[in-house]
Amino acid sequence: MIATPLSDTYYERFRSLILTRTGLDFPPPRRDDLTAWLWRAVEALQDVVRYHPDVRLPGGPPTSLESLYNLLLAEEPLAWERVIDALTVSETHFFRYAAQFEALRDHVLPPLIGERRAAGRRMLRLWSAGCASGEEPYSLAILLREMLPDWRDWRLEIIGTDINRLLIAQARQGVFRDWSFREDYALYARDVYFTRTDHRYQLHDSVRSMVRFEVCSLLEKCSPLDDILRDVDLILCRNVTLYFGESVRDWVYQQLQGRLIPGGWLFLGHADPPPPAFAAFDVYHFRGTTAYRRPLAAARPAEPRLAGAGRRHDTAPLVMPPAPAEPSPAETDRLSAEAQYRLGRWHADRQHWDEARYHCMKAIAAEPTYTEVYYTLALIHQALGDRDNAIGALRRAIYLERDWALPRFTLAGLYHAAGQDDQARRELRNVIALTRNLPPDTPIPGGDGLTAARLRSAAERQLASLAANAAPPASPE
Numbered sequence: 001m002i003a004t005p006l007s008d009t010y011y012e013r014f015r016s017l018i019l020t021r022t023g024l025d026f027p028p029p030r031r032d033d034l035t036a037w038l039w040r041a042v043e044a045l046q047d048v049v050r051y052h053p054d055v056r057l058p059g060g061p062p063t064s065l066e067s068l069y070n071l072l073l074a075e076e077p078l079a080w081e082r083v084i085d086a087l088t089v090s091e092t093h094f095f096r097y098a099a100q101f102e103a104l105r106d107h108v109l110p111p112l113i114g115e116r117r118a119a120g121r122r123m124l125r126l127w128s129a130g131c132a133s134g135e136e137p138y139s140l141a142i143l144l145r146e147m148l149p150d151w152r153d154w155r156l157e158i159i160g161t162d163i164n165r166l167l168i169a170q171a172r173q174g175v176f177r178d179w180s181f182r183e184d185y186a187l188y189a190r191d192v193y194f195t196r197t198d199h200r201y202q203l204h205d206s207v208r209s210m211v212r213f214e215v216c217s218l219l220e221k222c223s224p225l226d227d228i229l230r231d232v233d234l235i236l237c238r239n240v241t242l243y244f245g246e247s248v249r250d251w252v253y254q255q256l257q258g259r260l261i262p263g264g265w266l267f268l269g270h271a272d273p274p275p276p277a278f279a280a281f282d283v284y285h286f287r288g289t290t291a292y293r294r295p296l297a298a299a300r301p302a303e304p305r306l307a308g309a310g311r312r313h314d315t316a317p318l319v320m321p322p323a324p325a326e327p328s329p330a331e332t333d334r335l336s337a338e339a340q341y342r343l344g345r346w347h348a349d350r351q352h353w354d355e356a357r358y359h360c361m362k363a364i365a366a367e368p369t370y371t372e373v374y375y376t377l378a379l380i381h382q383a384l385g386d387r388d389n390a391i392g393a394l395r396r397a398i399y400l401e402r403d404w405a406l407p408r409f410t411l412a413g414l415y416h417a418a419g420q421d422d423q424a425r426r427e428l429r430n431v432i433a434l435t436r437n438l439p440p441d442t443p444i445p446g447g448d449g450l451t452a453a454r455l456r457s458a459a460e461r462q463l464a465s466l467a468a469n470a471a472p473p474a475s476p477e
């Protein structure tokens with residue numbers, strides 16, 4: 001199938017329809033992504049019909065973007081499901097942004113727990129809005145298990161919602177791969193709360209049953225949870241609103257504020273724009289992170305109206321689309337290295353490892369010195385159980401960027417797993433040397449919020465845990 005470009009007319013139609021329904025915005029610089037990902041949805045729908053003969057779509061499976069658009073306009077649930085799956089970025093992992101979990105553990109939850117205990121009301125309501133495959137609300141459940149020795153005596157309502165039905169189905173299963181355990185604390189939690197089966201980790205039922213998952217869009221009323229999503233103590237809505245159009249985003253923040261109990265907390269992702277002034281949150285700065293709190297005395301905000309939100313047939317844009325960009329090079333093989341890399345990451349987020357590897361290889365073929373791709377490729381090889389190629393890709397990344405500490409840290413783990421502890425120690429010492437003189441809060445490139453101080457202390461801990469057989473060099477090679 002030849003993936004033809006999106007015409008100007010259909011670009012604007014899709015952009016507006018998708019923005020209205022999901023909040024996701026694809027301004028002109030992201031037109032290539034939109035085109036490539038809509039074609040993914042077309043292919044996914046063709047596969048569903050091919051492999052499930054009982055599934056019928058009006059007019060048969062789409063073969064063009066125009067026929068896909070008609071299915072969306074006709075509110076065909078399967079078409080929306082596959083388009084949402086194609087367009088949403090589902091990257092997540094356990095205890096993502098360690099600084100936020102530290103702020104919760106050390107500053108936010110202890111007084112809340114203390115107050116509730118004192119009032120004899122042992123209940124907490126936590127909501128992970130845009131929870132993807134569930135790592136985020138399960139991290140909250142694990143954190144509470146660690147903080148509350150008497151957790152069985154509490155009413156703990158932990159809710160995970162997401163617009164992506166396929167991700168929610170995955171979240172409910174509670175089965176994860178190595179990819180989901182990248183943080184230091186996640187590795188500890190993996191040992192305590194998961195059972196390893198093959199290359200996967202099954203979350204213990206006693207934690208799995210603590211979280212309730214529902215498919216809900218932040219732009220629409222969440223009927224199954226309408227009574228529950230009130231007076232929420234804590235909302236994590238991280239790495240969701242950065243993909244939204246501005247007016248939708250502000251509206252969503254206001255809605256979230258209305259769902260919080262006075263004094264309740266909102267945590268956003270590091271790249272999510274802050275709430276607008278009119279949503280009137282108090283802003284708190286903790287070590288390495290910022291949090292938003294609904295003022296204690298504030299009256300509930302009036303129910304704001306969002307033009308177009310939830311009106312599914314309305315194709316009028318919420319935000320006027322700017323002038324269209326240049327037509328895209330649409331056939332995936334002709335995409336730029338950057339677009340190939342984005343597709344590679346898109347597949348990696350969904351654990352489509354073969355496709356992820358294919359697109360990363362294409363990115364490297366187009367641009368052999370594209371350093372980040374080698375790092376991602378190494379993680380993909382690792383997920384595929386191909387340690388040698390993972391090591392090769394990391395060494396290439398280090399060769400291209402000798403001062404980048406992250407691939408050295410990952411490489412140390414692989415060397416250790418391969419029984420090559422001398423090399424592991426050498427890389428850990430390199431990590432320590434590279435991060436030692438950086439200001440503690442310096443973000444590590446590719447580290448998803450990881451700071452220099454955290455990486456250094458993780459390297460120090462790992463180094464201490466390896467038996468010291470030889471004295472490796474103390475400075476980067």
Ligand SMILES: C[S@@+](CC[C@H](N)C(=O)[O-])C[C@H]1O[C@@H](n2cnc3c(N)ncnc32)[C@H](O)[C@@H]1O
Nearest residue numbers: 022088089092130132162163164217218238239
């Ligand atoms: C990058 S993931 C973030 C996962 C997790 N919060 C984290 O930070 O690790 C973004 C998630 O937001 C979800 N999402 C996007 N638009 C949404 C909407 N309108 N309503 C609910 N969820 C949405 C996506 O499906 C995706 O799973």
